[in-house]
Amino acid sequence: MARLSDVIEEFIKEMIKETGGEAEIQRNALATHFKCVPSQINYVIGTRFTNEHGYFVESKLGGGGHIKIRRIAITKPYNNFMHLVVSIGGSISEQAAAAHINNFVDYKLISYRDGILMKAAICNKALASSITDNRDSIRAGILKNMLLRLIVV
Amino acid sequence: MARLSDVIEEFIKEMIKETGGEAEIQRNALATHFKCVPSQINYVIGTRFTNEHGYFVESKLGGGGHIKIRRIAITKPYNNFMHLVVSIGGSISEQAAAAHINNFVDYKLISYRDGILMKAAICNKALASSITDNRDSIRAGILKNMLLRLIVV
DNA sequence: TATATAGATGGTCAAAGATAGTCAGGAGCA
DNA sequence: TGCTCCTGACTATCTTTGACCATCTATATA
Numbered sequence: 001m002a003r004l005s006d007v008i009e010e011f012i013k014e015m016i017k018e019t020g021g022e023a024e025i026q027r028n029a030l031a032t033h034f035k036c037v038p039s040q041i042n043y044v045i046g047t048r049f050t051n052e053h054g055y056f057v058e059s060k061l062g063g064g065g066h067i068k069i070r071r072i073a074i075t076k077p078y079n080n081f082m083h084l085v086v087s088i089g090g091s092i093s094e095q096a097a098a099a100h101i102n103n104f105v106d107y108k109l110i111s112y113r114d115g116i117l118m119k120a121a122i123c124n125k126a127l128a129s130s131i132t133d134n135r136d137s138i139r140a141g142i143l144k145n146m147l148l149r150l151i152v153v
Numbered sequence: 154m155a156r157l158s159d160v161i162e163e164f165i166k167e168m169i170k171e172t173g174g175e176a177e178i179q180r181n182a183l184a185t186h187f188k189c190v191p192s193q194i195n196y197v198i199g200t201r202f203t204n205e206h207g208y209f210v211e212s213k214l215g216g217g218g219h220i221k222i223r224r225i226a227i228t229k230p231y232n233n234f235m236h237l238v239v240s241i242g243g244s245i246s247e248q249a250a251a252a253h254i255n256n257f258v259d260y261k262l263i264s265y266r267d268g269i270l271m272k273a274a275i276c277n278k279a280l281a282s283s284i285t286d287n288r289d290s291i292r293a294g295i296l297k298n299m300l301l302r303l304i305v306v
Numbered sequence: 307t308a309t310a311t312a313g314a315t316g317g318t319c320a321a322a323g324a325t326a327g328t329c330a331g332g333a334g335c336a
Numbered sequence: 337t338g339c340t341c342c343t344g345a346c347t348a349t350c351t352t353t354g355a356c357c358a359t360c361t362a363t364a365t366a
Binding site: 156158189190192193196200213214215216217 | 351360
Binding site: 307309310311313314315316318319320321325333335 | 342348353354
């Protein structure tokens with residue numbers, strides 16, 4: 001007996017395949033369809049459609065809201081982004097983040113200007129109003145999201 | 154299910170395009186046309202045609218009243234970056250920040266790719282590990298720092 | 307002419323409705 | 337027993353609606 005979460009996972013993957021890389025779902029509708037609580041959809045997404053699994057998820061709340069799940073391109077040079085995204089984990093220092101960004105610039109995975117913007121976004125000065133204990137994890141979130149955004153299909 | 158507000162937004166934008174920069178509408182007539190209450194027109198304007206989005210709205214009450222929506226013309230990039238940096242203050246919502254960025258892209262002050270990166274840096278998802286109460290001020294810090302860095306370049 | 311009144315607009319705001327997100331804990335299985 | 341799956345209460349955000357308010361024009365009236 002297949003677990004419901006696996007069924008939902010397959011359903012979404014099928015959708016992505018059919019639509020060529022992107023599935024847009026409505027949480028409540030999908031939950032009704034599979035006769036489960038809405039939050040199970042979040043569970044499925046949170047355990048099977050993470051960045052590490054190669055997906056990029058966006059959503060919109062409120063009336064007419066939706067969840068959009070997209071496949072990340074893992075082609076040649078950009079798999080380095082994915083490696084970094086996975087290795088960052090939940091936290092990264094300014095120095096380490098800047099070093100990675102400089103590396104990407106050196107290897108021409110991103111432009112000099114991209115690098116400027118990325119470093120501007122993750123430096124301590126930009127994050128000054130965050131709580132110190134939290135700063136490295138916020139930085140990790142920003143860096144990951146910028147890298148992933150560049151390689152979503 | 155497409156949101157009615159989005160449909161109305163597109164309708165108004167189309168009007169602006171066709172008339173070369175300015176749409177003059179009648180609130181009640183438009184509401185009747187879209188089968189909604191008049192105040193929804195205000196909602197659409199208030200959420201999608203603000204100054205931050207690059208629009209200027211005037212209206213006239215009473216008999217023969219109307220609402221006039223115009224695209225604001227922007228010319229000098231550095232002035233606008235500086236102006237925005239000053240006007241952001243200590244806090245900005247995701248919506249407002251994204252509106253500004255989209256506006257800069259529209260007026261070609263920054264590239265489409267710059268916009269993608271900047272929006273990736275300031276969105277709620279990227280800042281998920283920050284405390285909710287602090288998020289808008291962190292976002293302001295990031296946006297300001299990116300804009301300032303672009304001025305220096 | 308000056309003023310009052312009615313009608314026609316648009317503005318504001320708060321409540322209700324529609325989604326999705328989070329998190330702690332229970333349920334089930336290896 | 338420990339991991340994964342499932343549930344539901346609570347939260348955050350966005351949209352739609354309607355009651356009440358402010359302003360302008362036209363017209364009737366003194």
